Amino acid sequence: MNHKANIRIGFSEFSRKIYSENKNKVLNELNASENDWNDYKWQLKNRISDAEELLKYTNLTREECENIRKISEKYRFAITPYYFSLIDFDNPKCPIKLQSVPSVEELDDKGQLDPMNEEQSNPSGKITRRYPNKLIINVTNACPMYCRHCQRRRLIGNFDKNTSKKYIDESIDFIRDHETIREVLVTGGDALLLSNNQLENIFNELSQIDHVEVLRVGTRTLATLPFRIDDELAVLLRKYKVNVSTQFNHACEITPEAVKAVDTLVDHGVLVRNQMVLLHNINDNKYCIQKTNEELHKYRVIPYYLFHPKDVKSTQHFDVDISKGLEIMKHLEGRTSGMCKPTYVYNSPGGLGKVPLVPMENIVSDENGYVFTTWENKIIRKDFKK
Numbered sequence: 001m002n003h004k005a006n007i008r009i010g011f012s013e014f015s016r017k018i019y020s021e022n023k024n025k026v027l028n029e030l031n032a033s034e035n036d037w038n039d040y041k042w043q044l045k046n047r048i049s050d051a052e053e054l055l056k057y058t059n060l061t062r063e064e065c066e067n068i069r070k071i072s073e074k075y076r077f078a079i080t081p082y083y084f085s086l087i088d089f090d091n092p093k094c095p096i097k098l099q100s101v102p103s104v105e106e107l108d109d110k111g112q113l114d115p116m117n118e119e120q121s122n123p124s125g126k127i128t129r130r131y132p133n134k135l136i137i138n139v140t141n142a143c144p145m146y147c148r149h150c151q152r153r154r155l156i157g158n159f160d161k162n163t164s165k166k167y168i169d170e171s172i173d174f175i176r177d178h179e180t181i182r183e184v185l186v187t188g189g190d191a192l193l194l195s196n197n198q199l200e201n202i203f204n205e206l207s208q209i210d211h212v213e214v215l216r217v218g219t220r221t222l223a224t225l226p227f228r229i230d231d232e233l234a235v236l237l238r239k240y241k242v243n244v245s246t247q248f249n250h251a252c253e254i255t256p257e258a259v260k261a262v263d264t265l266v267d268h269g270v271l272v273r274n275q276m277v278l279l280h281n282i283n284d285n286k287y288c289i290q291k292t293n294e295e296l297h298k299y300r301v302i303p304y305y306l307f308h309p310k311d312v313k314s315t316q317h318f319d320v321d322i323s324k325g326l327e328i329m330k331h332l333e334g335r336t337s338g339m340c341k342p343t344y345v346y347n348s349p350g351g352l353g354k355v356p357l358v359p360m361e362n363i364v365s366d367e368n369g370y371v372f373t374t375w376e377n378k379i380i381r382k383d384f385k386k
């Protein structure tokens with residue numbers, strides 16, 4: 001049986017039908033045109049962000065709406081019309097819906113607001129620094145869509161706010177003063193919600209610091225707002241040799257619109273890597289992870305990380321046991337190309353850094369050497385070096 005064939009992909013006839021029906025409903029309701037739809041500013045201005053609005057398009061019950069209203073008072077929600085139109089409302093476990101529409105499970109307060117201790121790893125400005133040679137600048141709290149599993153949901157607040165120039169300047173001064181820093185990740189929120197001019201100012205300053213060798217941006221726009229990516233942005237990223245780190249969590253997010261955005265970046269020479277999050281009921285399935293990474297590979301996105309979910313407050317319903325992640329990694333062995341295998345990592349609590357997780361039963365040692373188990377369960381030996 002071909003299990004992978006059962007995984008919904010963004011290019012399938014079924015997905016395109018859902019998208020087109022939902023999209024038409026939204027366009028009619030907002031009296032908008034195809035040009036509006038493809039305009040990322042229109043998408044941002046028309047985000048679906050309250051329970052009453054959801055009722056216009058969905059068959060949610062009054063009770064569900066009331067719960068969504070309650071949750072959104074604690075944790076804001078907003079969905080771009082584009083991402084919203086990918087939802088299969090007939091499937092209660094639709095991965096797009098579970099990632100974007102608040103669920104009653106978020107009222108469970110278990111978990112921590114800042115499990116990675118980011119607030120305590122802030123030496124200056126809006127920096128998070130966990131390693132000697134690389135750090136993050138948070139340039140905005142805004143995102144096109146507020147993922148229900150977000151590790152930084154404590155920063156989202158009730159309104160979008162870009163980091164002030166004062167904090168950006170302080171952050172850049174800190175980097176200038178610390179020669180060990182060779183890599184800077186500009187992120188948020190979603191870094192690509194800054195204008196091209198704002199981004200250029202930041203990249204320009206950073207690129208003049210001799211010891212900064214690598215620039216990256218963190219963005220989920222490829223999945224949630226692909227219309228943000230255009231030639232002008234791609235040329236800008238290429239000019240400063242900025243790599244893109246993105247987040248696709250399920251193959252149904254990899255749509256023709258998303259791939260057009262990827263093509264625009266890659267065709268201009270911008271490297272795009274995926275940092276997937278392992279999420280219960282969304283992708284904690286070996287065939288789903290395999291298919292999603294194969295789709296990414298096919299469309300020239302490098303599968304980079306598979307993050308174990310963090311212990312974030314009100315997101316415990318997405319938690320997965322590490323044994324499940326290891327089982328998935330073991331499954332990928334030999335069944336897909338090495339290029340489709342991300343590194344599975346656990347982020348140590350308290351900001352102590354990433355720990356790669358590998359299925360250990362593949363290798364054991366005895367008094368003479370190592371015993372390996374291949375992906376087909378064949379046993380082979382390799383003696384210690386004499």
Ligand code: SF4
Nearest residue numbers: 143146147150189220
């Ligand atoms: S795009 Fe990233 S920062 Fe924004 S809500 Fe989603 S996971 Fe959080």
